Amino acid sequence: MKFNNNHVFKKIFILSGFIISCILIIVILSFVDWQLFFITIQHLQPLWLLLFAILLVFGVFIRSLRWNLIAGYDIKKLKQFWNAVNLGYLGNLIYPARAGEILRIVALKKFIPISEGCALSSAIIDRLFDGIMIPIFLFILIEYFGKTVEIPNLVRIFALFFVGISIFVIFFIVWGKGIEKSVIRCFSWLPSKGSEKISLWYNEAHEGASTLKNPRRLFNAFSLSFLSFFSDSLAYYALFLAFGWSLSFSAALLFCVFIFAGSTLPSTPGYFGIYQVACILAFRPFGIPDTASVAYSLVLQCIAYTIFLTIGGLIIYTTRLSIRSMKVN
Numbered sequence: 001m002k003f004n005n006n007h008v009f010k011k012i013f014i015l016s017g018f019i020i021s022c023i024l025i026i027v028i029l030s031f032v033d034w035q036l037f038f039i040t041i042q043h044l045q046p047l048w049l050l051l052f053a054i055l056l057v058f059g060v061f062i063r064s065l066r067w068n069l070i071a072g073y074d075i076k077k078l079k080q081f082w083n084a085v086n087l088g089y090l091g092n093l094i095y096p097a098r099a100g101e102i103l104r105i106v107a108l109k110k111f112i113p114i115s116e117g118c119a120l121s122s123a124i125i126d127r128l129f130d131g132i133m134i135p136i137f138l139f140i141l142i143e144y145f146g147k148t149v150e151i152p153n154l155v156r157i158f159a160l161f162f163v164g165i166s167i168f169v170i171f172f173i174v175w176g177k178g179i180e181k182s183v184i185r186c187f188s189w190l191p192s193k194g195s196e197k198i199s200l201w202y203n204e205a206h207e208g209a210s211t212l213k214n215p216r217r218l219f220n221a222f223s224l225s226f227l228s229f230f231s232d233s234l235a236y237y238a239l240f241l242a243f244g245w246s247l248s249f250s251a252a253l254l255f256c257v258f259i260f261a262g263s264t265l266p267s268t269p270g271y272f273g274i275y276q277v278a279c280i281l282a283f284r285p286f287g288i289p290d291t292a293s294v295a296y297s298l299v300l301q302c303i304a305y306t307i308f309l310t311i312g313g314l315i316i317y318t319t320r321l322s323i324r325s326m327k328v329n
Helices: 005-030 034-042 046-071 075-094 100-111 116-145 153-175 180-185 192-213 215-242 249-262 274-286 290-319
Strands: none
Touching: 034 290, 046 075, 046 116, 046 192, 046 215, 046 290, 075 100, 075 290, 100 116, 116 153, 116 192, 116 215, 116 249, 153 192, 153 249, 180 192, 192 215, 215 249, 215 290, 249 274, 274 290
């Protein structure tokens, strides 16, 4: 019987996500004051909820534009990148372990003629631009709001992780071509077809990443990342107002950092458990009860589900795609 290590690892990763999320959900629900929970929900203000939803969609649009830019395609292809990004978000809602990240790459390949290596490298770099916002905004929070916010050490570790990955990607973009033979030699033990495939992927990935050697393109990608993070923070702040909370904007920035860091962990579809913990940790220093934080997280997720199920469903209907045809193996 053939033993597939890849398949086993994938199952372990998915299972670990479910276990982590289930433990978090059980612990959180054990101390929720349900009377306060429903009172909090009943006083929501619809207009601020609508603004939250609009800002959330705007953030997705900015990320679609950024991926289009990083991949080096004409702006006329923005619709295809928008469709792929939204299907990726939809995938994260219905599949565990952030499988939507793979789904969006598969979807993009169905929408435009893009090589596997370029699609993969541009998608990774696109997500990395989100990740590098963690240390940047963490620095802003510490520098300007250090006395009023608490930054857990785990979040600082995540920030350092993304700094390290960013340095690696810069090295790959600048010197990747020069070390290609050395990298390929590491896989010489594979059958010839396997090593040839890796060589092809490596070249395609480097070609795709090399678009960022252009200083203007790099600056634009960075600016769009900053704008998307800021837009998300504004969305979370609008949701504060929907709950009638008079929190400072620093709380929205801190929550955004927590969400970005927490979403890198394996979890159930929709990040249930992860979002609840992020809310509790981010809002405790500002005096928000844990029950109200859980209510905030669930409202956020319900609106996100509604948005991405609607947009994703429309994309699937209009493009005649099938989620099964894009199944992540």
